[in-house]
Amino acid sequence: MTEVSAPPAAPDAAARAALGRLRTEVGKAVIGQDAVVTGLVIALLCRGHVLLEGVPGVAKTLLVRTLAASLDLDMKRLQFTPDLMPGDVTGSLIFDARTAAFEFREGPVFTNLLLADEINRTPPKTQASLLEVMEERQVSVEGEPRRLPEPFVTIATQNPVEYEGTYPLPEAQLDRFLLKINVPLPSRDEELGVLRAHHGGFDPRDLKAAGVTPVAGAADLAAGRAAAQRVAVADPVLTYVVDLCRATRVSPSLELGASPRGATALLAAAKAWAWLTGRDYVTPDDVKALARPTLRHRVRLRPEAELEGVTTDAVLDAVLATVPTPR
Template identity: 55%
Template sequence: MDVAEVGAIAARIRAEVGKAVIGQTATVDLMLTALFCGGHILLEGPPGTAKTLLAQSFARSLSLDFGRIQFTPDLMPGDILGSNIFNFQTSTFTLTRGPVFCDLLLADEINRTPPKTQAALLEAMQERSVTVDGDTHVLSDRFTVIATQNPIEQQGVYPLPEAQLDRFLFKQTLDYPSREDELKVVEAHGSHAGMPDPVALGVQPVADSATVGAAIATVARVRLSPEIAGYVVDLVRSTRESADLETGASPRAGAMLALASRARAVLDGRDYVIPDDVKTLALPALRHKVVLSPAAEIEGRRVEQVIRSLIDQVAAPR
């Protein structure tokens, strides 16, 4: 598969998602970027901004094994991973697989469950495997998490552990739509109550597991020059040197940003990475991997402001 073919697949997926979700083009592009480089994405926004519908429509456009977990305060790790059940006929324990055994997992309102349960996804997201009662079970090669969450200022939510946030390739913040887009939403969905159904809206699968695998292989072949690699490293290291940040981004964040930049280049029809690919993805790739310093919090600064400032300060190669 070449770059043009990947671009054509991405265009078809955008068209299918657009049948159900109005606007959010930047978010769909980030979801495509995550899909084509095997990363996970976290969508954050206030209730009613189509986070769940966006994830469901994106999943519907792909012929992948889909699973969903509705995170609630009483959810337990076994509800995610599964558990061993004793079979009296064979006198052995048999694993009853949880919803994590799928290709594409929607973790809906992930921050409405305590950190103990959230941590059940750590191994799955990093190693694509789960361990139950000492036995390791391999997940799908395509295993991808699309998680949604409400802002931490909302009631009844828990902050995600830093180790789990670091496993997400992107954190995308969804805002309210423009007046024009909101008018289209009212006209399209204002005639019926309840959650719109992507199937009823005509969203059809346009890519299967083999196609996604071929796209991922194409992304891996994209050229990343030593100068661009150095730029990624300098940008990530600048987060550890900033006085406004108590904790900077990890080396894993740099490797993930480089891979995402390759996928971004492919979506733009190129087989090589340019600095603008890195700049475009730096904010969603780093905003959840750093922690503000107490002094910056007192001054009312935000993580987004600090990262944008670092992007402006770090010299990009020509």
């Protein structure tokens, strides 16, 4: 009797399964932070950039390195300092004495995942060179454009408790990031797990020894990106996204609300999350789940609200509570 093999999985389902294994693979080196990993995958599916904010020592750099190793993507880390020049980011023309000609030497941006560590420690001129690359996905030198690899995502970090010697990103530049994800301190059990791992010999500089291997690649991301684009969105849900963003513009606690770019970012992130969870349609709960990371860096508190201890997340929670949810 001839054995009948099971039909191959559809490309969408295979890509979803591959990306779903990321949490387990990242968990070999990073304990906890599942929500942060999910946010980074959503950004990759949307071809968007991420701003990670957390106190030192919560494994922001290790998280990005492990994600890149799990995705079989090239990753480069760039430490932002006050003396960093734009050419150190994008690359520059170098004179070659052997050929008597200028040759372009690629900068760290020519990669798949760029970790921009402490982005707020470099002056605005250097910040602008990176943010231009993020928007255009190319480097232009002497009028000649040079495309970046695909995919290309910038994951920038900043410290929320230390502001001396920093250059905060203005709102117009923050708007270029798809998500701003707060990296929390681990729970008691998670921190205990971290200590047990280090006591057992875990070396954060040797991911291979930790057993981290690629479980997905650029092809899976491309298939997932195409599938997320096809996710259906009912008109009431579209209206809900618009109403949420418009509500931030009239909030008495905010002097700057979310722009239309914020609305498109929220829609794209909600579609990617819906696809990751196995649905081909967006629900209002998907929008609510992504509202804070998508909008928290696109709004600005009034000074009097800051003095009263109000936070942007608290304002967004109030907006989510007051704008009617479609049923």
